[in-house]
Amino acid sequence: MARAKPAKKNKKAPAAGKRAAKKSKPAVSRNKRKAATEKRMTTSKPTSKKTSTKKRSFAAGKSAAVKTLEKAVKARKPAIAALKKAVVSAAKSVRAYAKGQKKAIKVKEAKTIEEIVARPVSENAEIAAGEATKFNIGVVHNGAAMAAQEIPYEYGKDRVVLLVVDPRFVFTYWEVRSDSLDEARRRLGGDGKLTLRFYDITSTGVPEQSHYWDVEVFDRLGNWYLRLSHPDQLLCLDIGVKNHAGHFHCIGRSNVMRLPPQSLAKPGPIKWMVVSPDGGKLISDIEEYTDADMALLKKILGPYFYDLLMRGRLASIAGSSVEAVFYDVSLLRGELENLGASPGGSPGGSPWSAARA
């Protein structure tokens, strides 16, 4: 089947995709970067430095060979031997260059399944265009016909709100009134700094008895993105003032949020429920989750989706960007085949095609 998108799309989509990916990554302000937190966002950088160094050296080798050839021609020596030498050298260099390119490419490519599944989706994904195209009428800038309205800068309240962005990423914004801040500082002796205190209340349910960590912030009104070490935890935070002695005066407490899980739930009993069309409900029976159930789920999903699910990668590459899922699956399949494993799936990793074969 033909696979290309319209030419215009081909030209524009990658750039747009990159741009979207770049923009979609929540921004962390300069001030925020300053403050070190124990659960700081970590990003892996591509290993492109090695690649570019290799590329440069091979390119240099190639140009050296060409220079030798030019020298021989210029010197008009009884040239055959020199030319032969130069040609051989050039050929060697080109071979080396090609080899180097191959190596260089290999450096770029992920070598293990772990690397494949750990690769950020933005590198792989070409976002499905469907949803956005309904707003595409061929115009980039619009809204000129509407007047710009001003909205409140602040609301005069002490408030901090926590929102879930994904299983390991939360967003918080806050507002603290000047007089609340002054009052808090006065109580702490005047040298307190505005601080966010995050609580992991998963096990205790009570912030005061939970593990916490602090993030120093600078503005009365602000927001913050926080990368967390693991999903499925219960979080909340306080905004307050902390002094040099470590004393903390709370100004406001946020809502509580549970981060979603990122993988299959732990085995547990399966409950069955009957809901009749008129709305009657009945929990009919409960059965134990067995190995056979696990084997069934594996069969239903097929080896690749099952693998992604078990590695907690299914959700983070899912959503309407189906492209990303299948790109990962195809890479995974290729790797398994290279490793000599039996993939047993169709393009896209569907188990039912394997069954048919």
Next chain:
Amino acid sequence: MTKGYLSFVLHAHLPYVRHPEHEEFLEEQWFFEGMTETYIPLLDMCDGLTRDGIDFRFTMSLTPPLMSMMTDGLLQERYLRHLWKMIDLCNKEMHRTHHDRAFRPVVEMYHHKLNRARWIFEERWGRNLVAGFRHFQQLGKIEVMTCGATHGFLPLLRVSPEAIRAQIRVACDLHERHMGMRPRGIWLPECGYFPGLDEILWENGIRFFIADSHAILHADSRPKYGVYAPLFCPSGTAAFGRDYESSKQVWSAKEGYPGDYRYRDFYRDVGFDLDFDYVRPYIHPDGIRVMTGLKYYRITGPTDHKQPYSPHEGLEAAASHAGNFLFNRQRQSEFLCDVIGKPPIIVAPYDAELFGHWWYEGIDWLNFVMRKTSCDQNDVKLITPWEYLCWHPKNQMAHPSESSWGNKGYAEVWCNGTNDWIYRHLHEAAFRMTELARIYPTPDDNLRRALNQMARELLLAQSSDWAFIMNSGTMVEYAVKRTKEHIWRFTKLYEDIKNFSLDMNFVGELEWKDNIFPDIDYRVYA
């Protein structure tokens, strides 16, 4: 024997764009294009299938903003004007391409389709397409679901439970007003689900919703049948999970059907290709070139040298892809039925506007799939989620996990550096709305009008489309201005009420401009 069920779910939605203060408004074209290319052809397809005795089924959401636009007199009038303009352009094009053998067939196709669209809109359904969808629901052929009142992304609004309740309740009320019955299903905006939301749905009589695959696979109890059977939330509301395989074949820009070279190209449009003076009457009055919907080329391949579109070849491709799709669903059903020991339900949800608007032949493809499924085989049966629940009332119970169908599966599309500034204001407005709703349970007429208008402004500001567009990077200005405008209007009304200085001229003006939800009762926020 039935080996599997196939449930098509189409999500039809556009944000509420209606500007009576302007004679023509650029963004109203979103609605016009959706009407001509998706909604009218869908109804035409249903008519054809019914006429031919095809036993078809699909489920679709008609979101409250879209329903409100479809039933709004001003927009109906403007759409008809737009349609006549396009027919006029088509007539000129018929004359221009009279001797052009390459382009004549495609121009004739548009000429025929536009005239038919006009007839369907004006005469078949009396300018009200919602009546058409209601008709087919009454015939039992389609299941129309509702959505959030203004498509607010609920996981990011949940700090105010009243705001969530209002999004659901107002949507159900509007649905009942136009469809004659409470909705049984809902398309959660952006498939955004969080545990606990199901209880609000159940309170409003909603029995099922559609979720992305990982909502099911990451549920708090391991799903025995994966996404191929629904889960009952503890409240009793059922969650149906998306099937990746069928999604991929239609959604994927690379491997999906819409990328076939024979299909019509979306980007080449006569609004940009033809001489400016020639198309001037058919583009924006300010001289801004826009898409007209007349696109004469096929995808052709990864080249700028596009070939003329052949409607005949496009239709053939759609028929062959429909056969391929059904073949794959048959094999998938056979396999799954064999493995799990009962017919699976394969839920295939798509944006409705994907069909017809983005993938021009998409509705023909859907038409072929319905016909082939009904006539050519017995393995796969078309079904709606509600029918499935009636036939299979026993299902596993679990809480699906928080999720969305946005890129990366959660909330990042609607909460990142481009759009996170809106939440401070949206939340505060929701808190203020609840505050006033509790202070004034029995207001006088003027105050009631003002409070109802505040509720409308809040709902309109909450539309997830604005955050989505800010994130997408194109046409951002409109989304930013719309968000700010609704917040500004809301805030002014709030302050006027607090200061006992209500300006009824201002209220009246807003009622005229933002007239969505005429029956709204602000006490839903109390």
